[in-house]
Amino acid sequence: MSWWQRLWRRRQMEEHLEKELRFHLDQHVSELIAQGHNPEEARRQATLALGGPEQVKEYCRDSRGTRWLEDFSQDIRFALRMLRKNPGSAAVALLTLALGTGATTVMFTVVDGVLLKPLPYPEAHELVTVRGHTETWNTKIFGEQNVAYPDFLDCKRDSRSLEMAGTLYDGGTVSEPGPPEYVDLREISSGLFSVLRVNLAHGRAFLPEEDLPGGAPAMILGYSFWQRHFGGRPEALGMSVVLDQKRYTVIGIAPADFRLYGNEPDVYTPIGQDTAAYLQNRSAHPTGVVARLRPGATLANAQSELALIGRHLSEEYADTNGGRTFAVEPLRPEIGDVRSTLWLLMGAVSLVLLIACVNVASLLLARAVSRDRELSMRAALGASRSRLVRQCLTESAVLALSGGALGILLANIGIRPFVALWPGSLPRAQEVHLDWRVMLFTISVSLLSGLLFGLAPALRSPAHGLEQALRAGARTVSGTARRLHSAFVISEIALAVVLLVAAGMLGRTLLLLSSLDPGVNVSNVLVTRMALSPATLADPGRIRPAWQDVLTRASRLPGVQSVAIVDTFPMREGNNQIGYSISADIPPENQQPTTLATSVTPDYLKVMGIPLHRGRFFDDQDRIGNQLVVVIDDVLAKQAFGTQDPIGKHLWIPGMASPFSSGGNAPDAVLVVGVVGHVRHWGLAADDQAQVRAQLYYNFAQVPDPLLPRWSQLMSVAVRTNVAPLSLVESLRQQVRGAAGDQVLYEVRTLDQLASGTLARQRFLLLLFGIFAGLALLLACIGIYGVLAYLTGQRVPEIGVRMALGARPADVMWLVLRQSLGMIFIGVGVGVLGALAAGSLLRHSVEGMQPADPSAFAIMIPVLIFAALFASFVPARRASRVDPMTALRQE
Amino acid sequence: MTEKSDLPQGTLDLLILKVVALGPVHGYAIAQRLQQVSRDVVQVPQGSLYPALHRLENRGLLTADWKDTDTGREAKFYRLTRKGRAQLETEAASWERLTAAVGLILKMSDGGVQ
Incomplete structure (x- = not known):
């Protein structure tokens, strides 16, 4: 029987165990009777010999090895029951967690799709690129160099370790079929699609003989271009397209999701047919190279081989290739400058998740404190400390996973609008999906946060001072619990301060930047590219x-x-x-x-x-x-x-x-x-x-x-x-x-649009940081309210005594507010330090970011203090209205 | 009544395997057999017999079926598996070695061993 069968057939196993032990007892009793004992005495002796039946059963269950699983399912059932019993606090906790994990999941989905996933080609780790390198070239300013086309052909011919293909950016006017249109053209080597291991949607790739001067003019259409001009009809194969006055025959259609350097070109033509002078010249370097390591070859092999070819070429063509070498690097996705933006947002969203966790932790802690009696009772009845800790952790894990599942649902709704909202267009947007990698991430984050917010309540499960806990009842809060609660509130406030100040800094930066003089008069100017x-x-x-x-x-x-x-x-x-x-x-x-x-x-x-x-x-x-x-x-x-x-x-x-x-x-x-x-x-x-x-x-x-x-x-x-x-x-x-x-116009825009587009990133960051900061503020206020309401609730008898002894309502209010003010000020102090650190991080990764200045603090911190005081006001007022007589009677 | 000794740690499993090796047998009979064979010298706690049986079954050394006894009642009969037999042999052998060695040491005269 495997362990799951045992688990499944638990009831049957219990019956068998019962039956086996009963048989033993009966046998023993009848034997003792046969020896001359009276039946009552016989049963007493037999039971004594065997030991307490329940205890024996318990030992037998332990020896089955599925004990932990049985406990686990029991814990889960118990946890669900607890959630159902407190629907209000369960809903708040679930919603908090769902928002936290949902936002984190959305951000991770984007980070994963844009930054982490390999290129969308089969066996992408084998793909490399070849770059030209000259010692006197100013790479810092002009960027990496491509390769001269004749050099590319020599490398392609001589390399044993690489299967190479060249690409060339170009554009042209398609004048037939349909109205003239300027198109994005890529001239490519015949082997490009096979190097990338990509099959065409229809038709075939270029043949080597088409990739030569004078070859038959053949063209491959991009999928979208094909949809646009030929309505996606397969009959397009064999039809002709006139590009820059030359008539090409369509021989293939690229697949729908095919991208080259992150773009989807409109049309492809064979690079070898292009007889332009700069393609015959070894001092012009226009050719981009995509290559795949041949079986058994390593990047190091390819590097030393290409370096050798480069040395030969520089000896042979000293005037054009002197001092020129080739470098082989892994092929990486083209993602522009989104990296820092993405990590910034990921960081901000993690802070929100952290606040959510702290919030739920204080909620659970409050509940754990009021459950002290229950837990002490269990401990007194023989539950071990580890067993109680395990049960508490199971409860928070159930909560965390349910929150995570809700979060995934939210993320599934939110991911597309988020990508659409991205300023400009998000690179690799078509690769951003909620897939199993994201699921795995969210589940682990949920479990981790469950551990985080479940640990504090779990670790204080009673093992010592049992007797005290039982006697005290649920009416006192130990010093440790109060300190933990304060720590939660303080860290929530600190995190909220960081986000609020960051949002404030971004807002000020944006104001300042939009008031800058661009040096041109941007209103009423139309700019458009034009093809003669x-x-x-x-x-x-x-x-x-x-x-x-x-x-x-x-x-x-x-x-x-x-x-x-x-x-x-x-x-x-x-x-x-x-x-x-x-x-x-x-x-x-x-x-x-x-x-x-x-x-x-x-x-x-x-x-x-x-x-x-x-x-x-x-x-x-x-x-x-x-x-x-x-x-x-x-x-x-x-x-x-x-x-x-x-x-x-x-x-x-x-x-x-x-x-x-x-x-x-x-x-x-x-x-x-x-x-x-x-x-x-x-x-x-x-x-x-x-x-x-x-x-x-x-x-x-x-x-x-x-x-x-x-x-x-x-x-x-x-x-x-x-x-x-x-x-x-x-x-x-x-x-x-x-x-x-x-003659056609394309990319028609106004200068105004372009100018405001250069601030799109800052605006987008401000929007999101604003949302996150608002969320953080809300969560922190809920946290403060919850903790204070709980703490004052526990202090009702004490307040009753104070009032009976002559304290006025104002004194009581001040008592509560003082407690919250203390937490708020410490939180703000810690938060300011964090905000300074966050500010310098922002300055490194956001263009035009202004240094952390007092005004961002001066505006944002009062906002937070007022919100926090407002949240503490409600419990304070409730405390001040305590009727001393009822309060004392409650004791 | 003679004085009874407690079982040395870990020997209960060995004894159970040995008893079961003689043929399919139920829990009560195992207890009886152990008692008789050891001539009441060894105290076998009945309470720990069943957890041990279940543990051995769980490890695949024993297997069990429900069968009728001579008196017509249904009881759980344990049998040795192939794995259990092998385990019995190795454990019995190592027990022999151990007791022989302990015996040698106990028989040793003062200063008899260099």
């Missing part, structure tokens, strides 16, 4: 007239004040960071000072409302062939020239990204002609701490011809309007469609 007609882009001679045409047509629209074309605009929408030099003697790349560079047309200052401080801005004379000129902002003026007048000074701008150095030639000197005000390019919050703040503007008209097609793919149109900006979108779209009707 693919036919125009293919013919560099037509590009400048095409942009001029866009400017002229847009400025003719009624409601438009001024129009400019710009590559990157403020509020974090893209950036171009370049190194510069203030002398013709150019230092190596990683020692050059850096600045943001923006390519604009002359009306840009008017559109953005940026003030001109000295000199002039661009005009139509600043063309190719004339003097190269730039305008700088205050920050760059100070950074490059200190207190000297920058007008008339020269700058040299080297490097691949520079418009002023053609190929490998030494850069041309450019003349500074004007100084303008600084713009908070990185957003209201982040700009002060940004690494590269200096700004430099150059005229789009002076971008050399060979760079024009590339630059034209990055340009946006910015329009200052007299009317609501978004009302102009449709007419603007019509106006700039171009002769072929295939």
Whole structure:
């Protein structure tokens, strides 16, 4: 019989035990009678010989080995009975726990989906990426380098340890089928899907022969694009799509949940068919690499192998690959800067859970104290201390698990709205699910919190001073219990102070940041990205007239004040960071000072409302062939020239990204002609701490011809309007469609939206911290109320005596309030220390966060003290109305 | 009445196994048998007999069926399992070794062993 059978057949086993012992007794009795004893004497002797039947049975049950389980089920039944007996306090405890675990579960679900889960590909731990590395590269500012396409092909051919595939970010205009649309394009190696071990939803992946120059033009559609343009019909396979004037045949559809670097591209084409010059050049590094370790290969193998290949390449192509190596790293999800936000919220939510636990602990403690008599009675009847502790812990575990189950229900309702509320879009949002990992987490957290809040009541189960406890009845509170209660209240208040002050700091920060001058006039500006007609882009001679045409047509629209074309605009929408030099003697790349560079047309200052401080801005004379000129902002003026007048000074701008150095030639000197005000390019919050703040503007008209097609793919149109900006979108779209009707606008927004978007994170944090702080305040007040009500309830006879001896109601109220004031002030003191620590944590992880200042404390702490006093007022008043006679009679 | 000794710790299990090894037997009979064979020298507490039986059954050394006795009453008869027999052999052997060694030491004359 296995243990569960034994447990199951308990009743039968009990019957058998009874029957076996009865048989023994009867046999013994009849034998004694046969020996000549009278029946009564015989039974007495037999019973004596066997021992007390109940005791023998108990020993037999013990030896069965299922004792703990039987006790356990008994404890659970008892616990449920206790819960049913006090529905009020049970409901409060359950609700408190459900809120605490529910909020924690939601946060953990997000943390798990975004930060902890591996990438959503099979055997994701085998996936790596390859990066280029040059000693003189300024990784801190410019980030990690990708790989040159010819280098990638060499690595792919020579590597024994890695199965490699390349990807390239690109975009283009799909003009057929349907209206022209700008699409997110990924050029990929034929092996990408097999490296990732992902099967297509329909059709097939690219063949190696399609991944070569001149291969048959084939295209794979992203699932959403396929749904949007082909209604999800499988007949799309074999149909054609025209992308940038080239006709492709659709051969496959990517699966629905497929993401590449966290995005779902619209269409995929073979990278090998792209004959663009920069893909043949070993000094341009555009190719992202995804690779899988071959069976038996380790990361270390791959690293040393790629380093060796890199050394060979740098010897063979010394001019482009000198000093260049490759690094192999595990492939990680792209999650941007949400990590710190998530951990902050997880921390805040844990504080709320902690408060909930403390609350329930004080509730249970109060009950345990009033159950002293019951527990003492059990101890007197022979229950061991460990048995009583076990029973108390079982009760709190039952409570905790029921709370946890309710919490999971709440989390299940709350998780989607929470993800939707996330500012911008939560990375990996599609991987955020309430799954078994989350369940496991919630169950363990519930059990842990059950242990936490059950321990104090359990450990005070009586084992000593039994007699006293029995005699005293349920009417006195020992000093230990009172101290424990106070400790609970103090820690609740302290935790609430931490959350309240953190919310206060966030609120003040947000106020301050929104009142900052962004450096541009954000109202009434429409910004939109724009793709020229693919036919125009293919013919560099037509590009400048095409942009001029866009400017002229847009400025003719009624409601438009001024129009400019710009590559990157403020509020974090893209950036171009370049190194510069203030002398013709150019230092190596990683020692050059850096600045943001923006390519604009002359009306840009008017559109953005940026003030001109000295000199002039661009005009139509600043063309190719004339003097190269730039305008700088205050920050760059100070950074490059200190207190000297920058007008008339020269700058040299080297490097691949520079418009002023053609190929490998030494850069041309450019003349500074004007100084303008600084713009908070990185957003209201982040700009002060940004690494590269200096700004430099150059005229789009002076971008050399060979760079024009590339630059034209990055340009946006910015329009200052007299009317609501978004009302102009449709007419603007019509106006700039171009002769072929295939010039499109995409990512249309107002500058106002962008500016307020840069504070979205702070606003979101404030909202949640506000909610958590409110919850903490509420829970703390309930806790204070509960504890004081309980403590004063226990003191009714004492109060009765005091009043009989002449104490006035006011004295009694003061007696109670004094007790609570003591707890409140200690709690606030501890909380302030905690809040200072939390403040410095916030300052490290939230952009633009203001240091902990007295005002946050000065506003929040009185709020808490008043709430706490209000909660203690009710029991205090009740105490002051005690009728001495009734109170004394109660004794 | 002769003076009775208490059972040394842990020997009750061995004795029960030995008695049961002789054939299926119920609890009362085991008590009787132990009493008779030890000629009333050893005090077998009846109260601890049943917990011991249940423990041995639980460990899989004994198994039990309900059968009718000669007098027609139903009783629980214990039998040795294969595992129980093996256990009896090892325990009996180690008991022999132990008593032999204890006996040797007790018989030893003063200073008889170097």
